[in-house]
Amino acid sequence: MTAKETDTIRTFVAVELSDSIKAHIAADIAQLRQEQIDNMRLVRPEGVHLTLKFLGDIDANRVPTVAEAMTQAAARHAPFSLALGQPGVFPNANRARVLWIGVEGDLQLLRLLQSDIEEALIATGFPPEKQRFNPHLTIGRMHHRASREDRRRATEALAALTLPEDRTIAVNAISLMKSTLLPGGAIYDRIVHTELSHGRA
Numbered sequence: 001m002t003a004k005e006t007d008t009i010r011t012f013v014a015v016e017l018s019d020s021i022k023a024h025i026a027a028d029i030a031q032l033r034q035e036q037i038d039n040m041r042l043v044r045p046e047g048v049h050l051t052l053k054f055l056g057d058i059d060a061n062r063v064p065t066v067a068e069a070m071t072q073a074a075a076r077h078a079p080f081s082l083a084l085g086q087p088g089v090f091p092n093a094n095r096a097r098v099l100w101i102g103v104e105g106d107l108q109l110l111r112l113l114q115s116d117i118e119e120a121l122i123a124t125g126f127p128p129e130k131q132r133f134n135p136h137l138t139i140g141r142m143h144h145r146a147s148r149e150d151r152r153r154a155t156e157a158l159a160a161l162t163l164p165e166d167r168t169i170a171v172n173a174i175s176l177m178k179s180t181l182l183p184g185g186a187i188y189d190r191i192v193h194t195e196l197s198h199g200r201a
Contacts, residue, residue, distance in 0.1 A: 008057045010179040011191070013070060013117055015050040015171050017137075021084065022046060024164045025101065028087075029139055032099075035157045039146035040099075047188045048137050050082075050103065052114045052174065053121060053129070062124075063176070067192045069120035070174055076116055078198045079172035080109045087158040088136070089151075096151040099140035099158055103169065110135055110171065113196075117174065172196055 017025075026045035033042055055066070085102030103110075114133050122128055142151055176192035 007060050009060050009063075009191075010057050010181070011055045011063075011066070012051050012177055012179065013053040013055070013066075013121075014175055014177050015052065015169070016173070016175050016177075016190070017048060017050070017169060020166065021169055022048060024084070025137065025139060028101070028161045031161065032140065032154075032157050035153065037150055037153045037157065039143035039150050040140055040154050041143060041185075042099075042140040043138060044185050044187070045139075047186060048139060049177065049188065050135060050137060050169070052133075053117050053126075055121070055126060063191060065124050066121065066176055067194070069124050070117065070176060070192060070194045073113070073116040073120045074174055074194045074196050076198055077109070077113050077196045079170065079196050080106045082106060082110060082169040082171055084137075084163055084167040084169065086163075087139075087161050089155055089158065093155040094148065094151065096146075096155050097142050098138055099142070099154060100136040100138050101161075103135050103137065104167075105169070106171075107135065113171070113174070 022045055025048050029042050029045050082103045082105035085104040087101045089096035090098040090100065111133060118129060142154060173193055173195045175190050178189045178191050180187045180189070
């Protein structure tokens, strides 16, 4: 293993989901898998998360700096709630590439949290995001070889998914996650966990 492989980790900042929300998403993914749609790759349900900032490959020795930036941002926010929303695709049904489940609720508070994390990390030398923050939970992707029919079927299968009675996503902490890319899909491990602490004694 080279020094570069040893010292570099692929990371992102995210809101982790409760076991109950993951269980519902796992059922959704199982339902999609039963459709047997060609060129559709579904994610591991246990790894589904709400990404706030993708950092990419960073030197491991930058983790304490990232953790401090996350702590500063989290200290300015009190816990709040979101909810699972309707499913959808990026960029559109005819050219579907990413399959996702949306989020609803206090989106303004979520955008403020994401913005503060972004600013805190920019101050440490990370580049700003090029695209506008668009909160979603990625559950699958279509291979570039997917036909229009594959994409249509995937979009229709997504639309048939149902929402659970309890859709609450509690946002009370943010996590720095490590992503390990494997042939069977990415594996995610938590490195840092920081609670939203504004207003707490």
